[in-house]
Amino acid sequence: MPIRCEIISQDRIVFQGDADIVVLPGEDGVMGILPHHSPVLTVLKYGIITIRSKGVEENYTVAGGIAEVLPDQVTVLADAAENVAEIDLQRAQEARRRAEEMLKSGAAQKDPDEYLAIQAALRRSNLRVDAARRYRKDTRTR
Amino acid sequence: MASLREMRMRIKSVRNIAQVTRALETVSASKVRKATQAVQATRPYAEKAWQVLLHLVNQPGGHRLHPLLFERQTIQKSLVLMISSDRGLAGSYNVNIVRYCLLQSAALTNPVYVTVGRKGRDMLLRRGKNILAEFSNLPSPPSFMDVSAIGRLVVEDFLEGIVDEVYLAYTDFRNMMLQVPVFQKLLPLEVIVSPEDAQGYNAVPEASHAVFFYEPDQITVLNQTVPRFTALQIYKAILSSQASEHAARMVAMRNATDNAQELITHLQLEYNKARQQAITSDMLDIVGGAEALAAVMGL
Known part of the structure; x- marks a missing residue:
């Protein structure tokens, strides 16, 4: 069942x-x-x-x-x-890069809300990139 | 009476206005559709989340489990979250929700306001109301992420004891012609089993009777669910308000287009009359002149 x-x-x-x-x-x-x-x-x-x-x-x-x-x-x-299967790997990678840059640049540190939002975005894009790498045949060889 | 040239210009400008209002009407119509679809899409999540909540709260002592669930003894301050639109030209949409909201919140103790939308904010400011925060320029339709900040603000203010209850004022979209302002309590969340024929969120008559294990524990699960459910209610209210706004604008624009058409017919008639009159007087002049000339020649 x-x-x-x-x-x-x-x-x-x-x-x-x-x-x-x-x-x-x-x-x-x-x-x-x-x-x-x-x-x-x-x-x-x-x-x-x-x-x-x-x-x-x-x-x-x-x-x-x-x-x-x-x-x-x-x-x-x-x-x-x-x-x-629906994840756009390229977009996810770009999003991750953007989020990392924003965290590094320190512009967000002043505003804790903003900081949390960016951190959450980074966690999401990390997850997507990892998932796509691990579970998708077409990206595994890269 | 205006000259022929002036009248021609006037007709032209009215025609242009009619074109613009007709375009706005079409745009609003498609936005209404999008917003109502988004409202529909929140339904499965809302129903399920409500079921889970209902189940958790109906456990013995469930009401004590989460600070968002129980009523405070004394209410010193209330928060009203009012949802209006950023833009005007939507008929009486903004006026209706602001008036209804003020009418209802008159009975509250020390109301402070959080506004969504510029129009509502401006109207409350003009009336000298106390505004705690304002959100504007939300996309249409907004994604859940856009709205979750509003939910977080409201929940935090409630938990920190800045306010003791939270109300939500929005416009419920019934259909294209009917939008109703609604004023409802948001926090503390009142979790009650609703009657069978109820509509909307709490339309789940009974929760499941299974005995659950909780991982990690009940409180963590509630901590996850309750703030999210609150945010979802706000999200749904905003979507519904946007649908109402666009519907109101659509109707307003249709009326404007109709009025413009009527005005054009009227002006065109005036113009034709004036033109005919001018021709007639010209003819009379010519005939008069010819007769005078004939009289002179005949001499």
Whole structure:
């Protein structure tokens, strides 16, 4: 029996479908969810959700959020989520470079809000670049 | 009466105005569509987050778990988050929300305001209201990231005890012709199981009854969920307000176009009359002249 899996971000449904196993980046470590898992509510950290269904694996980046696990259902409420296959590696790299430069230039240090925002942007783009490198065949050789 | 040339110019300028208003109407129509789609897209997340919240809070002692959830004994200061637009030419949209907001907040103790949109800010300033912060120039439609700063500000002010309750004033988009100003409590979050026929956010009648494990623990999960849910409500309110703004502008612009057309017909009629009159008087002159000439020749 497969588990029903949904990844939902504030502005769209990122993934919806059946899975044999869902791997979540929990706050206290990675957890693999199989059917008939006991109910869990967990906080997610920045990381990758892997959904395997009939031998096909799909990876999604998630920038924090919470996940609700029921015996037949996994629902992820993500702050931002994206299919690794959809990541524009070049753009992600550029974003990372920009964020790094802004942190270095020190312009943001005066404003703590701004600093946090840039830091979050850097963490997001790091995650995307890493995910694309690790899980995508077309970028692995580079 | 104005000269023929003046009238011609007037007709031309009115025609130009009609063209501009018609263009604005079309632009607004497409923006309404975008904004309402964005409102729809927040629904799955909102419903699920509400379910999770409902579940957590209905645990024994759940209301005590998070400071954003329980009512304060004494209320010394209230915060009102009012959402208006940056631009005018939207009929009575801005006036409606400001008037309704002031009417409702009159009953509050020491209200301070946080405004979204320039028009609302200016109107509150003119009335000498106390504005804590203002946000303007949001993109249309905004992304969640654009709005999360507003949510953070509101939640922080509440947690630090600067304000004891938070209200949200926005315009609910019902349909193209109807937009209703709404004034609702945002914080402390009132988590109650809603009746079956309720609409909107809390339209989830009952949470699941499963017994959950919490990782790392309940408080951390609540810490994640509650501020996010608040930000989401603000996000939805802003999207709905933008949809309303564009709808109001669309209707206003359609009226303006219609009025301009009417004016053009009227002016054109006047112009034609004036032209005919001028021709007639010219003819009379010529005939008069010819007769006078004939009289002289006949002598």
